[in-house]
Every structure is written in structure tokens, then in C-alpha cells.
Amino acid sequence: MKNEEVARLLREMGDLLELQGENGFKVVAYRRAARSVESMKTDLEEVSRQGGLESIPGVGKAIAAKIDEYLKTGKIESRERLFRETPPGMAEMLSISGLGPKTVSMLHQKLGVSTIAELEAAAREHRVRRLPRMGPTSEKNILRGIERWKKRSERIPLGVALPIAEEILGRLQKVTGIENLSLAGSLRRGMETVGDIDILATSSSPEAAIRAFVELPRVEEVLMKGATKASVIVDETVQVDLRIVDHRSFGTVIQYFTGSKEHNVKLRSLALSKGYSLSEYSLTRVADGEELFFGREEDLYRHLGMEWIPPEIREDRGEVEAALSGRLPRLVEVSDIRGDLHVHTDWSDGLHTMEEMVSTAQGFGYEYMAFCDHSHGLAIANGLAAERLFEKMELIAGLNDQVEGFSILVGTEVEIRADGRLDYPNEVLEGCDVVVASVHSSYHQREREMTNRIISAMESEHVDIIGHPTGRKIGEREAYEVDLERVLEAAARTGTAMEINAHPSRLDLNDRWSRRAKELGVKLAINTDAHSTCGLSAMEYGVKTARRGWLEKGDVLNAFGLRELLSHLGRG
Ligand code: DGT
Ligand code: CA
Ligand code: CA
Ligand code: ZN
Numbered sequence: 001m002k003n004e005e006v007a008r009l010l011r012e013m014g015d016l017l018e019l020q021g022e023n024g025f026k027v028v029a030y031r032r033a034a035r036s037v038e039s040m041k042t043d044l045e046e047v048s049r050q051g052g053l054e055s056i057p058g059v060g061k062a063i064a065a066k067i068d069e070y071l072k073t074g075k076i077e078s079r080e081r082l083f084r085e086t087p088p089g090m091a092e093m094l095s096i097s098g099l100g101p102k103t104v105s106m107l108h109q110k111l112g113v114s115t116i117a118e119l120e121a122a123a124r125e126h127r128v129r130r131l132p133r134m135g136p137t138s139e140k141n142i143l144r145g146i147e148r149w150k151k152r153s154e155r156i157p158l159g160v161a162l163p164i165a166e167e168i169l170g171r172l173q174k175v176t177g178i179e180n181l182s183l184a185g186s187l188r189r190g191m192e193t194v195g196d197i198d199i200l201a202t203s204s205s206p207e208a209a210i211r212a213f214v215e216l217p218r219v220e221e222v223l224m225k226g227a228t229k230a231s232v233i234v235d236e237t238v239q240v241d242l243r244i245v246d247h248r249s250f251g252t253v254i255q256y257f258t259g260s261k262e263h264n265v266k267l268r269s270l271a272l273s274k275g276y277s278l279s280e281y282s283l284t285r286v287a288d289g290e291e292l293f294f295g296r297e298e299d300l301y302r303h304l305g306m307e308w309i310p311p312e313i314r315e316d317r318g319e320v321e322a323a324l325s326g327r328l329p330r331l332v333e334v335s336d337i338r339g340d341l342h343v344h345t346d347w348s349d350g351l352h353t354m355e356e357m358v359s360t361a362q363g364f365g366y367e368y369m370a371f372c373d374h375s376h377g378l379a380i381a382n383g384l385a386a387e388r389l390f391e392k393m394e395l396i397a398g399l400n401d402q403v404e405g406f407s408i409l410v411g412t413e414v415e416i417r418a419d420g421r422l423d424y425p426n427e428v429l430e431g432c433d434v435v436v437a438s439v440h441s442s443y444h445q446r447e448r449e450m451t452n453r454i455i456s457a458m459e460s461e462h463v464d465i466i467g468h469p470t471g472r473k474i475g476e477r478e479a480y481e482v483d484l485e486r487v488l489e490a491a492a493r494t495g496t497a498m499e500i501n502a503h504p505s506r507l508d509l510n511d512r513w514s515r516r517a518k519e520l521g522v523k524l525a526i527n528t529d530a531h532s533t534c535g536l537s538a539m540e541y542g543v544k545t546a547r548r549g550w551l552e553k554g555d556v557l558n559a560f561g562l563r564e565l566l567s568h569l570g571r572g
Contacts, residue, residue: 002045004229006067007038009079016082018101019090021109027101032058037067038226045071089115096145097221097233106131120146151237155193157474158541159504162187164238165197168216172242175212177204180250184257190312190544192474192507196239200254206244213242249281251294255301256280262316263309270320271304312547317515331547332526334540336559339368342413342436342467342499342527343536347392348373349381351532354399354408360533362406368562370411370434371396375423377415378440384412386428393431407562409433413467418442420456422463429462433571436499436527438467439480447481454487458496464569465525465557466491468501468508476505484513488520497523497557500549502542503535514549523568524549525557 014030036058037044047053048071053064066076083091093104093116110131113119119142122128128139165187172181178201182188185198203209206228214222214230221233228244245253256264257280271278275286283292283303294300298308306323310331313319322328344350345357354371361369373392374383384392389412396408411434415423422429422437429435437457445453457463469487470479491498498517501508506529509517514524526542528535546556553559560568 001043002071003037003040003043004226006044006070007034007226008224009070009076010034010037010063010066013076013079013082015094015101016079016086016091019086019094019105019108020082021105023102029058029060029063033063041227087114089118092116093119096142096149098141098145116146116149148236152233152239154237154475155195156197156238157504158187158190158192158194158507158544159538160235161194161197161238162541164218164234165199165240168197168218168234168240169199171216172199172201172209172213175203175209178209179203180247180254182254184254185259188258188311189260189314190548192510192545196241198257199240199242200250200257201242201244202247202250203244209244210242246281248293248295251296251298251300252279252281252283255297258311258314260315263314263319266316266320267304270324274304276304310547312544313550315548329550329552332543332551332553332556332559334543336553336556337366337526337539337543338561339366339370339558339565340528340530340536340539341370341409341411341434341465341525341558342372342501343369343530344373344413345371347371347388348378348383349531354396356533357530357536358399358403358406358408360536362403364536364539366406368407368409368565370409370436372411372413372434372436374440375412375414377417377423381440383415383423386424389424389428390431411436413438414463415440416453416457418445418453420453422457422460426460426462429460432462433566434464434569435462436465436467437463439471443471443480445480447483450480451483451486454482455490458487458490458494463496465497465499465527467499467527468506468529469498470508470510470513472506472508474505474507479508485516488513488517488522491517491522492520497525500524500526500542500546502526502528502538502540502545504538504541507541507545509545509549511545511548514546514551518549518551518555523557524551524555527558 010030011034014027018027036056044067047056048068053059053067054061066078070076090104090108093099094101107113107119111122111127113122123139123142126139128134128142129136165183169181172178181201183198184200186194187197201209210225210230214225214232218234219232220236223231223233231239231241233239268278271283277284277286301308307326307328309319309323309328340361343357345354346352358369374381376383376385393410396410400408410432412432413436416437416439417423418441454466458466470482472479498509500514517524524546526539526546528538530536530538557565
């Protein structure tokens with residue numbers, strides 16, 4: 001259906017006209033037409049075929065001609081012209097909440113501002129409050145709106161988006177008539193950051209679903225509300241889109257809106273080579289125009305001659321070829337995870353006791369966990385001197401006698417010092433079941449130095465895993481300079497595993513490097529690095545990243561059973 005797009009263009013034309021100082025009748029007419037088209041249930045093309053665009057309430061001759069032009073050519077010439085005539089910064093100002101075209105036009109006329117940056121400067125210099133119908137409060141609101149606009153254009157970390165999405169899904173689940181409620185877009189693909197949250201569903205009464213959605217307690221602003229689609233803002237800056245789609249084409253639609261764009265492009269050209277044109281809604285046989293609908297994604301993929309492809313790998317990185325030849329990986333799942341090999345306790349900088357961490361881990365059905373508190377070199381994190389580590393080992397032995405069907409492993413997260421030496425002598429490391437070695441200092445070394453530093457740590461026979469190998473923090477800190485290709489080669493040579501640190505602000509290694517590690521025969525350990533019992537739930541983010549890296553159960557150290565794990569670590 002082109003209705004949504006047409007409504008958007010009409011509304012935009014009204015805004016652009018008003019920005020140009022036009023007012024009254026014409027502006028109102030475009031908006032009324034937009035509202036009307038947006039809430040229609042019939043396809044505009046259908047209405048047009050029957051010659052009745054003017055029968056739509058609020059659509060007169062002039063606007064009907066414009067809609068017709070769009071349906072025939074894909075654009076509206078007068079809209080293009082309006083757009084060209086408007087300074088781009090002014091159109092952009094409309095995306096600041098609380099700023100409508102009338103105000104923007106006035107600000108432009110009186111203050112000469114035509115970009116958001118100029119407007120911000122004017123507001124900071126208190127030039128806005130002196131204008132008619134303005135005051136200190138509206139000036140403050142404009143500045144707040146600009147702050148939110150800036151944040152809104154940043155990508156949202158997976159660890160923020162997923163809990164919000166799950167809460168919204170939980171509430172929508174209860175709305176009568178809603179079915180097939182699912183995530184789509186980058187969030188369904190498990191990307192480390194997302195632009196927005198995309199949700200799809202089918203419903204016997206779309207209006208009720210849309211109404212329930214825009215009225216959710218968390219919703220702070222409704223950006224758009226149509227008959228089958230709405231966009232809202234929650235938590236100040238997070239955009240959530242809900243689309244209610246037709247039951248019989250649900251499979252095709254969710255495939256389309258899951259993306260990625262690159263994957264879709266690939267799939268479309270494959271479909272063409274098989275004589276089909278693939279659209280958002282259906283698969284059409286080019287030869288006879290026969291339209292096929294798919295209620296399930298699996299059936300669409302099958303019809304194109306391949307297995308269903310898990311969303312996490314839909315990036316056009318070889319997955320379509322693999323699916324066509326039946327060589328898709330069997331991606332690791334959360335339920336494959338048997339334990340966590342890097343967690344902290346109140347012995348160093350963690351919040352909870354060993355007992356508390358164990359009981360949470362048992363609740364997840366884990367078989368083992370390694371307590372890897374920091375070594376003494378990391379004084380700010382209350383790192384353990386060797387004597388305290390020995391003391392802790394004894395306590396762990398005692399705890400192990402008390403718990404059943406669960407093994408507590410003695411571990412450490414040992415500092416890799418600037419010169420590549422480890423923070424504990426061999427005698428201490430020897431006493432550990434699991435040694436994670438990490439860089440937490442001298443981040444600014446040159447690439448060669450940093451690379452050699454990590455490689456020398458791996459050359460120690462006691463180091464099992466390199467923790468958060470690049471040190472990056474999403475949206476906060478770049479990775480340190482390191483030649484990962486060389487690190488991974490050394491990992492393969494020395495039999496050292498790489499961590500996928502599952503903390504949502506780390507996800508380090510990331511998807512691409514995890515896949516490269518696997519190619520080189522390196523094992524990965526998906527660890528939460530939890531500093532509290534809550535932190536243990538981050539495992540799912542790490543598993544998503546691992547799946548995006550094409551990892552299978554056999555590539556993941558902590559998907560091994562205890563005996564197999566210990567033997568792999570050379571402690572069996
Ligand atoms: P994001 O939101 O930036 O993290 O990334 P996505 O992938 O969620 O992108 P979004 O929200 O713009 O659109 C959701 C999906 O819809 C996207 O993954 C693929 C599909 N899609 C959107 N626009 C296009 C397009 O122009 N061409 C194609 N082939 N697919 C599109
Ligand atoms: Ca998205
Ligand atoms: Ca979206
Ligand atoms: Zn740690």
C-alpha cells in the first residue's frame with residue numbers, strides 16, 4: 001500500500017507551505033487530505049483504478065491530481081519544488097518536538113535562523129524569549145527539544161533497546177485480537193546498536209491495536225498514527241514503530257521489515273533470477289502475474305529454494321549462498337550455554353557474594369561458573385593480592401562441597417601489564433582452573449606494542465582466555481590500537497580462546513571478529529563479566545553477537561560440558 005507514503009508527502013507539503021509563510025486554506029487542505037489518506041483501509045491504487053480519488057473525503061481536484069501523479073511517476077513535482085525552495089535546515093527544525101512550521105517560519109523571519117545550530121545559538125543568547133508569543137519558558141523548551149533531537153539521532157545500544165521492546169511486547173500481547181507479535185528490523189537481527197525498535201503484528205482489529213500502542217504508559221510522544229501503523233517516542237529518545245499487517249502476507253512482510261537492506265536486495269535479485277518479483281507483500285510470478293502470499297517466513301524462503309535463514313546472519317555476508325546449498329550453520333543458542341567463565345564477586349569490585357552469584361547461576365540451569373576477580377595490579381578495582389586469592393581458593397573448595405550438580409571454578413582476571421608480563425607469577429596462575437587475561441591500563445600504546453603485549457600474554461601456558469580483546473565501549477570509547485588479525489593467529493597457534501564479552505556496552509569481540517576467529521580455528525568464550533547477580537543476564541546479548549558471527553555450539557568454550565571444558569583447559 002502506498003497510502004502511508006502519500007499521507008507523509010501530503011503532510012510534508014502542508015508543512016513546507018507553512019514554512020514558506022503560506023497560511024490558511026491551502027495548508028489546512030493538505031493536512032486534512034493527509035489525515036484522510038492515512039486512515040483509509042483501501043489501497044489508494046485500488047481507489048484510483050476505480051477513478052475515484054476525489055471521492056476520498058478532504059481530497060479535492062488539485063490534490064487528487066497530485067496523488068495520481070505520485071501513483072504514476074513515484075513523485076510529485078510541486079512537492080519537489082517546494083522542497084528545493086526551502087532551506088534544508090528549516091525542514092530539519094520540524095523534527096524538534098514542540099516546533100511547528102508556524103514557529104519555525106517566524107523564527108526564520110525575525111532572527112534569520114535557518115539551521116538547528118543557529119537556532120540553538122539564538123536560544124542560548126536569549127534572543128528567542130524577546131519574540132512575540134515567546135518567553136523564557138518556550139526558550140528553555142526549545143533548548144530541551146534540541147538536546148533530545150541530538151540524542152535521538154544517536155543509535156541505541158542493544159542492552160537499552162531490548163528490555164524496552166520486551167516490556168512493550170508484553171503489554172501488547174494482552175491486547176485483544178493481536179497475534180504474531182514480533183520484533184523486526186535491526187533489533188530482531190540482534191545488532192549491537194539499533195536506530196529504532198520495529199514491531200510487527202497481525203490483528204483482527206488493527207485500530208484497537210494501534211490505539212492501545214499509542215496509549216501505552218511509556219509513550220511520551222506520538223510521531224505518527226495511521227490506521228495500521230504508528231510511531232512513538234518512549235524514554236525521551238527511543239523511537240518505536242508498530243505495523244499491523246495482513247495475516248496472509250505476514251511471512252513476506254516480516255521478512256522485508258527484518259532486513260537487512262543488503263540481504264533483501266540479494267533475495268530480490270535471486271527471486272528475479274527464478275522468475276519472481278519479490279515485494280514487501282508478496283511474490284509475483286513474472287510470467288503470468290500470479291501473486292503468492294506467505295503467512296510464514298519459512299515458506300517464503302522455502303519457495304525460493306532455501307532453508308529459513310536466522311535473522312542474525314541476514315547481512316549479505318554469504319548466508320544466501322549457504323542457505324541455497326544447505327550449508328547454513330546451526331547457530332549457538334542461549335540454551336546451549338552451560339556456564340559463565342568470567343564473573344566478579346565482592347572479593348574484588350563485584351556487588352554480590354560468591355554464594356549469591358552461584359544461586360543465580362543455578363537458576364539459569366548452569367553447570368559451572370568461574371570466579372575471576374581482578375588481580376592486585378588493578379588497585380582501583382580492589383584487585384586481589386596472591387594471599388587473598390589463596391584464601392578465596394580454600395573457600396571455593398568448601399563451597400563446592402556444599403553445592404550439588406554445580407562446579408565453582410577458581411579463576412582470575414589477571415592484568416596484562418604494559419610490557420606484556422602478567423600480574424601474578426606462574427605459581428599463582430597454576431592454582432587456577434581458568435585464567436582470563438585482560439588489558440585495563442596503558443590504552444594508548446602503539447599498535448605494534450599493544451599487539452605484542454597481548455601476544456606475549458597468550459604465550460604464557462596458563463592463560464586460557466583473552467578478556468574483552470579490543471577494549472572498546474560502545475558509544476563511549478574506541479578500541480585500542482591492535483592488530484587483531486595477528487592476535488587471532490597467535491590465539492590459534494597457542495590454543496588461547498577469545499572472549500565475547502557479553503556486557504551490552506562491550507560486545508567485544510564483535511560479530512565480524514568472532515566470525516574471523518572461528519575461521520582461524522579459535523574458540524570463543526561468551527562471558528558476562530558480571531559484577532552483580534543482574535549482570536549474569538547479559539549472556540543473551542553475547543549469544544546474539546556470537547550468532548551474528550556464525551558461531552555454532554562447538555565454537556563456544558562455555559557450551560562445553562564441565563569435563564570437556566576442563567580437558568580443553570588442560571585441567572581435566
Ligand atoms: P536501524 O533501525 O537503523 O538499526 O536498521 P533497520 O535495519 O532496522 O532499518 P529500518 O528500521 O530503517 O527498516 C527496517 C527494515 O525494513 C530494514 O532492515 C529493511 C527494510 N527496509 C527499510 N527500508 C528499505 C529499503 O529502502 N529497501 C529495502 N530493500 N529494505 C528496506
Ligand atoms: Ca529499525
Ligand atoms: Ca523503523
Ligand atoms: Zn572482568
